[in-house]
Amino acid sequence: KAGVTQTPRYLIKTRGQQVTLSCSPISGHRSVSWYQQTPGQGLQFLFEYFSETQRNKGNFPGRFSGRQFSNSRSEMNVSTLELGDSALYLCASSLARQTYGYTFGSGTRLTVV
Amino acid sequence: DQQVKQNSPSLSVQEGRISILNCDYTNSMFDYFLWYKKYPAEGPTFLISISSIKDKNEDGRFTVFLNKSAKHLSLHIVPSQPGDSAVYFCAASAGRGNVKTSYDKVIFGPGTSLSVIP
Numbered sequence: 001k002a003g004v005t006q007t008p009r010y011l012i013k014t015r016g017q018q019v020t021l022s023c024s025p026i027s028g029h030r031s032v033s034w035y036q037q038t039p040g041q042g043l044q045f046l047f048e049y050f051s052e053t054q055r056n057k058g059n060f061p062g063r064f065s066g067r068q069f070s071n072s073r074s075e076m077n078v079s080t081l082e083l084g085d086s087a088l089y090l091c092a093s094s095l096a097r098q099t100y101g102y103t104f105g106s107g108t109r110l111t112v113v
Numbered sequence: 114d115q116q117v118k119q120n121s122p123s124l125s126v127q128e129g130r131i132s133i134l135n136c137d138y139t140n141s142m143f144d145y146f147l148w149y150k151k152y153p154a155e156g157p158t159f160l161i162s163i164s165s166i167k168d169k170n171e172d173g174r175f176t177v178f179l180n181k182s183a184k185h186l187s188l189h190i191v192p193s194q195p196g197d198s199a200v201y202f203c204a205a206s207a208g209r210g211n212v213k214t215s216y217d218k219v220i221f222g223p224g225t226s227l228s229v230i231p
Binding site (some may be wrong): 004033035040041042043044045048056058090092102103104105106107 | 117119122149154155156157158159202204217218219220221222223224
């Protein structure tokens with residue numbers, strides 16, 4: 001079965017712009033979480049969606065937002081981009097909220113110049 | 114403040130020997146722990162997990178040990194193979210895996226880069 005699909009794979013934006021990243025979870029998976037990976041910081045939790053509702057949120061500014069659609073696909077949006085937003089953004093899906101062993105996508109590499 | 118710590122950014126091990134990756138946590142509410150492996154240009158993949166009701170879980174060459182009193186867990190890989198060279202992330206959560214409770218987000222450590230030398 002298809003894995004977690006993230007688009008686009010690479011993105012270059014300039015400061016002040018906004019960006020939207022997309023994540024399609026494994027078919028049947030209803031929980032989608034987003035993480036930001038930067039060197040030395042590991043994976044920082046952004047937010048988690050389940051049944052179109054945000055269930056959990058990390059310590060990121062309000063410029064970072066997301067949503068989930070009825071088909072479980074999710075998008076995250078970053079407005080007013082800063083240089084420090086350059087990172088690998090990873091999406092992970094799981095069957096339900098209480099299941100372990102996320103399946104991650106390959107990520108979107110965002111570079112802000 | 115990092116709730117999940119992996120104090121060794123990198124580790125080199127000879128092929129065939131044991132690799133031991135360490136992880137410490139600060140939040141006593143964590144009761145479920147996971148290890149993920151990540152190759153370059155790929156997303157992390159789930160490796161093994163352990164619930165706080167156990168102190169050991171084994172899956173083939175991979176064994177995770179949990180010491181709750183020390184808030185410490187470790188991943189042992191025996192024997193190490195060159196294909197194990199990757200970044201390993203330790204992660205923790207509260208309540209995950211237990212359908213009777215609500216649960217918190219999964220918190221990841223900064224990762225340890227393992228190199229297995231042929």
